[in-house]
Amino acid sequence: MSELKLPQKRDDASRPAGSASFLYRQLPYLVVLALAIAGVAYTNISHQPLIGYWEFLTFAVGVVCVVTEWTKLDDRQARLQLIWKQALHWGAVLVAMSIMLMSGVQQLLPSPATSLVLLMLLALGTFLAGLNLSSLQICFLGVAMAFAVPAIAWFKQSALFLLLGAVLLIGLGLTFWPRRQDNERATTPQDKEA
Secondary structure, three states: OHHHHHHHHHHHHHHHHHHHHHHHHHHHHHHHHHHHHHHHHHHHHHOOOOHHHHHHHHHHHHHHHHHHHHOOOOOHHHHHHHHHHHHHHHHHHHHHHHHHOOHHHHOOOOHHHHHHHHHHHHHHHHHHHHHHHOOHHHHHHHHHHHHHHHHHHHHHHOHHHHHHHHHHHHHHHHHHOOOHHHHHHHOOHHHHHO
């Protein structure tokens, strides 16, 4: 009987480790997505484009692309080719970002719009890198960044409406929440004597 219980314990122990391993493998993509959205949010609040931040984030996505594909390649020549292709790809994205940050172009766009354009360029570069590397995760990261652009623009336009909706829901919740404390106070021994 002890032989029958042993495989069940191994299965139970391997399930959390498998999900933890899955989250660990997805961590670089989640961190990059969180940094991109945080950059746009900060730019929308401060009304100043974070030029160095977007350059750093572009470099970080390039490093994520190389690191995640590095272990799939065994050949030294293929690894060098991966580095060169990604360096040229992300260099082109940086050049496009630099063009958007030139003073003549900046006069045409407000600061929040500049951050959304930079995020869209980063999303496009990430999606194209995922296609080049045949990586579904990197493609999805690019698509998620691209969908973040209209979501952030919509959220900024409807933030007051969402705040009023949240206040309404809280007010309704407080109004209709069962009041056990009032019922308990009414049935205390002191109230029964009175």
